[in-house]
Amino acid sequence: MIEFLFAQYKDYPNYLIALELIAVVFGVISVLFARKNNILVYPTGLVSTILYVYILFEFQLYGDLIINFYYTIMSVLGWYLWSKTKDGAEEFPISTINQKDFLISTLIFIITLTFVVLVYHFFDKFTHWTAYVDALTTGLFFVGMWLMAKRKIENWILWIIADAISIPLYFYKGLTFSSFQFILFTIIAILGYKEWKRFLQKTI
Template structure:
């Protein structure tokens, strides 16, 4: 049993207690945010903002630049998504409904994806860290999550497909990096994202309440 515990959590031996507490706090708020997203509740954004703000600090400290940029982007998109989800549209003054992506959304998603690939690559090169073994995968997951976050802010059902794909890649990636709690978080995210997709599919194009 001790060997299993050491394998999963041994990397925390040299971490400051404050950093461990902050990571667990960020994980809990992150899980809460995804659960709120699953249920299509506006609280996805305030809880997400707290989680991402903590992760920006931790990831900067841990020198994980791609992940730090992801969370900085999440923070900004959470503010934007909060606005979109509460905005009233149409003659009936309803909140923005869940819908499918149109051609314009797909073009923007493609632009975000490739722009993200280029941005993270330049960040790694500028900091002389492109030779890290996880840099390539980190760049890919960043691009996937950037698209997923934008689609979620626009309340597009396809956002869940990007979350599922990115989460599946992130589970072994974060474990390899030595962040077991965050790896477990992404495993749970994967399950929630599957249920989130199924739930949003039932609500597709229906007026919704964001409370």
């Protein structure tokens, strides 16, 4: 069983394995902070996303690289938005999406999907089913990160769907540690949705 799960790592440089483990640990810590509505989600998340940008470049997984580059930018934006206050209260508290948020989210998804497809075609990487799944999850993750930066509870729904899809996808790609990370992400996302929903019910 161990051989089946981790055999691919025997051909990887030790430094890449170490970087992936560090990225996984900080990624999990970041999502735990997100569940608790804690602004530390962003500085810890930045460590993970920056490391993944490098790792995924080495593995030529351009769709996932784009995701993590975008995460890095959105983490800076989210950090700024979550730190803003108005009259002593959070300017962007936990809330649900409105029609404008939905339209922006739909636009982000379509633009992202189109962009990733073009990138894969440019690098001649649209030759396997994983590229299509990668394009889909990229779109979902982009919208999820945007909604998280705006503290919209629906971000968790997108994380749950995209994380669950990513579990077998990352294992197939040869990143077993990252696959295990997405198992944790899926569980934490479910718990995060429930926790944010309880918070919303208290404020109504």
